[in-house]
Amino acid sequence: MTTDTLALDFKSATLYAVRVVLQHADTDVLLQALQKRMAEAGSFFEDEPVVIDASRIEEPLDWPVLIQALRDHRLPVIGVVAQGDNLLAAQDCGLTLVDLSGAPARAPAADSAAKSPPTPIETPAKGPAKKSTPAPTPASTTAPTTAPSSASTPASAPAVKSESTMVVNGPLRSGQRIYARNGDLIVMGLVSQGAEVIADGNIHIYGPLRGKAMAGARGDSSARIFTTGLDAELVAVAGVYRVIDSKLSEDVHQRPALVQLEKEALQIKPLDQ
Structure with a gap:
């Protein structure tokens, strides 16, 4: 085995992320809505990868402020769904265009024999539990790299x-x-x-x-x-x-x-x- 093979490899992986759907272009309105949602949800979405869906927005967005606000709430942004100038501006901020149209869904029970069995994940409490209101729905994306794994306590x-x-x-x-x-x-x-x-x-x-x-x-x-x-x-x-x-x-x-x-x-x- 060569040194190059040991140092780097490419593998296909599926990454599941939270899809944050923007309904408004005004930065102040978006930041207030984000603050309210996260205050109500507590730790429910913390550290979940995020895809920003701006497909319904035609007005220019303040991408640096929006991305930083999500990061401040421990929501790392990994991709974007947008078009036109908003897509170009998001890409200038380092975001990658994501196609959610072919996102994989849960396999039917009949196909489950071919799947790996589910794995329990426990995370320690990050703060007082709080109640939540309607929030972003999970979306899935596929990336040509190995998904990072985090240690979990059974x-x-x-x-x-x-x-x-x-x-x-x-x-x-x-x-x-x-x-x-x-x-x-x-x-x-x-x-x-x-x-x-x-x-x-x-x-x-x-x-x-x-x-x-x-x-x-x-x-x-x-x-x-x-x-x-x-x-x-x-x-x-x-x-x-x-x-x-x-x-x-x-x-x-x-x-x-x-x-x-x-x-x-x-x-x-x-x-x-």
């Missing part, structure tokens, strides 16, 4: 992995974060306030849900959240969020419930319906 609750489903046997404490990539997530116990459970598919919680739950993390609008006791801080399906900052109706509060999307609106229903 969750104290042991995870049993299968071809398409991750099972966590035990409760999740505040500050723990579990992500079932390419499949469903089953938690056999309590999800405490301040804990986060995320899955590309469905989420099943056999116990009280008091933290945050995001199903369909890569945009699967058919994903659902099931729990035997709904008392969550936040629930989301395919990027559509609802902050639960007041008591829910009696038929779902601390009772078995289902969370799903219907006509792009988040619905919470009793499981016995």
